[in-house]
Amino acid sequence: MSAKFLTHYQVLGLAPTATERDIKIAYRKAARISHPDRGGDPALFRQVTEAYEVLVDPVRRQTYDRSYASQGTPGRRGTGATYPGGSSARPTASASDGETPGFHTRRKPAERRTAGDPAMYVPAYESLADGEMPLLPRTTAAQPVHGAPRKRGVFGAASRLAREARTAQLIMQQVMPGIPAARLIHGLNAPFSNGYLDHVLISGYRIAIVGSMLVPDGAFRWDGGALVHGNKVAAPPQLIPATRQFQELFPECNVTAWVCVHSSTGSLFEPVIDYARGTDPDGSNILNIANAARFVREVKQFLASGPNPNVVDLQVLARLLGGMY
Structure with a gap:
């Protein structure tokens, strides 16, 4: 390299x-x-x-x-890690796997890795030469959750922390147990701005930027820009700019934003959300809005359907950890 x-x-x-x-x-x-x-x-x-x-x-x-160790220029970053299979480029699946066609043909079924497989570190710790410093200590890389939500400001901090805690608990209890390689990072600075991100969830070469909302009881409609309830409109966290910036910083990954919408009742199936055409939260949009139950289902599918979902890319993880508060 x-x-x-x-x-x-x-x-x-x-x-x-x-x-x-x-x-x-x-x-x-x-x-x-x-x-x-x-x-x-x-x-x-x-x-x-x-x-x-x-x-x-x-x-x-x-x-x-x-700046996520980007040396100040999006696109300038280390790209020489060796991935499973010996290639220095991230493997891509065939179109029949639901991914963008790449230079690899579809793997044989026996070779395909699943999200439930044990976590595989890239580069492997066993491949380090004597005296070579790993990108991250093994204990740090093996830790499933990093950082903590930070109390920001005075007004509304308690309610913000409460809804962030509900989302974090949901991820840790219902998303991560079936994905050993998943890593959850709290309290990241938004790149190239003074903003912040509640949570970032990674597994393999997929990154989910996660925010939270708390809305009144009732049925809502997501029109692609806001949640509408009668004559009331609730705008979600502004995650699209950060998602696009993360995509530039981590071109080897698929970066998507999610907002988990909680109701005051605590039910995972509320609020009930009706979606305008083309806005269903299936991971195909830059920003996906869903109640807790659908958030869990779709995020798990998003992470599990990527190439090599059981990989912990130490370079990606190390750069993300450097962006914490």
């Missing part, structure tokens, strides 16, 4: 959880190897120095991490 596509952490051979001491030690080692006076490549030495200057400064490092 060309050095220009590496993140600062990869240039220094560090995990995103590296301490200041780790960064200084790694820099000294990398500088000795790459310094032009020792026969190294001047361009690589400049990149090593730039990586060090950013990561050793707490403020610059935080800004860099919140």
